[in-house]
Amino acid sequence: MNPTPNDGVKAESPFDGRANSDGADGGEDVRSKDFIREIIDEHNRAGRFGQRVHTRFPPEPNGYLHIGHAKSICLNYGIARDYGGKFNLRFDDTNPVKEETEYVESIIEDVRWLGADFEDRLFFASNYFDKFYEYAVQLIKSGKAYVCDLNSDEVREQRGTLTQPGKESPYRNRSVTENLDLFERMKAGEFPDGSRTLRAKIDMASPNLNMRDPVIYRILHATHHNTGDKWCIYPMYDFAHGYEDSIEGITHSICTLEFENHRPLYDWLLDAVGAYHPQQIEFARLNLTYTVMSKRRLLELVKEGKVNGWDDPRMPTICGLRRRGYTPEAIREFCRRIGVAKTESVVDFALLEHCLRQDLNARSPRSMAVLNPLKVVIENYPEDVIEEMDAVNNPEDASAGTRKVPFSRELYIEREDFMEEPPKKFFRLAPGREVRLRYAYFVKCVGVVKNDAGEIVELRCTYDPATRGGDAPDGRKVKATLHWVSAAKAIDAEVRLYDQLFTKEDPGDVPEGHDYKEYLNPNSLQVLTGCKVEPGLASAGPGDRFQFERMGYFCVDPDSTGERLVFNRTATLKDTWAKVQKQTDE
């Protein structure tokens, strides 16, 4: 039943949770099936496809994949895997003027990275162009399609409205011979773009506009990324899609809600030529709070320089999330948890972050990094001594082992871990107060050094040698444990902090005359330089993920070089102190 694991999909972490029962109570996974799987079960009971299940992910290569596509990929691949079926990756590349090889490559990379294994089934609709042409000819021969000389404006005028039927084209009743001749000459390049189309002859009075003699082939003298200049007529989506599914033996053609109105046409076209007929099923696309998901808007953000490219870590694109430090496992778990339904919904971004943290918490090696350094001098610690303290790499995973972290007289701690006049709920360092330096000693603040401007530039502390390792033999407690790095041994790093790209929960919800870009968060990117990190991080390379203790999850950005370490903040840790602060602010 379960096909081979792929691309980092470990046996104990299946593509999604459906295959296992991970109930903490030891019970079975009683999660009910989504409506699509129920339909498939019904088909299997009735023998509709002979127990066969074959799905596909059919992107148009005209942009980068985003988290919404991940939902579709997980759904389609997950179903194929659960039912012991197959999953295809197929590019729906029927419009040469919009599609590019760059997108093909990025999409393949992203689908693989997500762990959806299409094995050797990578297809292109453009490879079926000959077959599509045959189907078109067949339609003409059976009197179900005709060449129409109306231009696009005229077609629109004759289409009618939502409440009024359309008018039949004057070319609707051409003879089969004439249609055949004209269509062949369209293919031969005798006519300019837009001068003629091939239309399905259905019903101009249909209440479903998609059935009012839809255009199925248009003339486009354009170079196609795959077929070059071989064709100057290209099939429309509605015409091509069902045949693509049919040719590949797809059983369940899963798409988003807006295609529901197209299903009658999908069915009509397949039946009109007597082709194998898959079942189209529609589900609601994913929407996420604080972000936009349409290709148009994402492209706009990239083109207008609102972000730094498709893989900007603030983008909801797969490559953006990857660069940000998201794991495929976290994204898959998210897709599993949001479920599948026909209700249009907006999922809370917090759920994505929850899935992320859950995964990262379990697997990220810990490290200490000071983002906003404040120098600390331990007055009673010897000048030339450097001690190696033992630190745990991952408290969630004993097998991750321990490491040595150098401790010395001069250190850096986080600026926000000290307050000269601490409010009641502030547990960290303050004048006269004792705290623990993680894995090191208890230290007490005995002095504050300021510059002429009155800014704190240095803290003077004393340490208790008896607390080495972090515990006091006399049993006394401290309320806080701070992270730190040795000033002598720390290495510099750049850290990029990210926040939501938009300040509005639903940026698409804009009043008349306004633009979603007005809600762009001006503070979505904050670049910190001069951060001080543990020397052990010197060998970290692009993509490596860490938890900087108490600060969040970070990963090394591809911009990182041997000279300059650059980290992206993937997510913050949950922060109850920040919450307390926020509440007192309000």
Place this chain on the structure above:
RNA sequence: UGAGGAUUAGUGCAACGGUAGCACGCCUGACUCUGGAUCAGGUAAUCUUGGUUCGAAUCCAAGAUCCUCAGCCA
């Protein structure tokens, strides 16, 4: 005012005529060498109005609200 869909805690998803449940979020508390994690508890929902039924989120009727469709885009 055509056609096709949708409507259950703040959010997302279940319950398929028989006690409305799970997750996230939020709020308490416990524990803690990460104010993390973990653990325990709490919060909160069937669009409306009728009807059928011993019993309705579920069936029926009427209504409300929202989404999609008038590209030679997908």
